[in-house]
Amino acid sequence: MRPAFIAATVAVTFALSLPLTAQAQEAQPEFSFNAAITNDYVWRGASQSNEDPALQGGIDVTYGSFYAGTWASSVDFGDGTDAEWDFYAGFNATTGAIDWDLGVTYYTYVGEPDEADYHFVEFKVAASHTFDQFTLGAAVHFSPDFYGVDEEATYLEGTAEYAINDRWSLSGGVGRQFLDVTGDYTAWNLGVGVNLTDKVALDVRYWDASVDGPLTDARVAATLGVAF
Known part of the structure; x- marks a missing residue:
């Protein structure tokens, strides 16, 4: 059994055994x-x-500690x-100083070739802690059939964010993708975010990965988003 799968199993078991804090107020x-x-x-x-x-x-829709959505x-x-x-879908909870996020995502692909079968399910256990202007996080993602190639996959990730002020923030992350057949690799990113208005934000992020290929070379991704 791969170390990454063991880590994912331990993380899920540990998180589910915690006495999760429930919201006392009636949720809407x-x-x-x-x-x-x-x-x-x-x-x-x-x-x-x-x-x-x-x-x-x-x-997205939230109902107390539970959430669901599509993207x-x-x-x-x-x-x-x-x-x-x-x-x-998933739910958020807090135990002591740790915020937890347990969820599952179903990835589907429109227009994929019949022989591709890219669809897959991935489970997530994430934990984070915020102190002052820093937020540190870690997550385990596990898929029993990654991209439909009958291959188990685990992604271990660590993240950090520093809120400079109400408008500007710095953030980054590093992750290790463990794949049974096609080989493991590491990916990392570092970026800056700015809230242009209370609903519009810009994120500029540098990405790189340890696997060679034209689509995994170092690159900068700039994303302009609106949320309401």
Whole structure:
């Protein structure tokens, strides 16, 4: 059994065994919407849009500690696949000084070739802690059938964010993708975000990965988004 899968199993078991804090107040559903345009849709160090711009958007609903939503982005895999369309759900809770996020995401792809079968499910356990202007986080993502190639995959990730003020922030992350068959690799990013208004934000981020390839070379992704 791979060390990454063991880590994912331990993290899930530990998180589910915690005495999660429930919200005492009667919850009401809250909806939010987001849309964005980016010069390059980068996911874990790899361009999903063939280094071209992508349009993105999503809808979220929260009900107390629980959340669900859907998000989509245009993609270009060079095989007729037009878009990524994700569906996700989970819940947030706090134990002591740690904020937890346990969720599951179903990744689907519009226009994929019949033989591709890119669709896959991924489970997530994430923890974070905020002190002063810093937020540190760690997450484990596990898929039993990554990109439909009958391959287990685990992504271990660490993140950090520093809020300079109400408008500006610095953030970054480093992750290790463990793959049973095609090989492991590391991806990392570092970026700056600015709130242009209370609803519009710009994120400029440098990405790089340890795997060679034209779509995993070092690159800068700039994303302009609106949330309401």
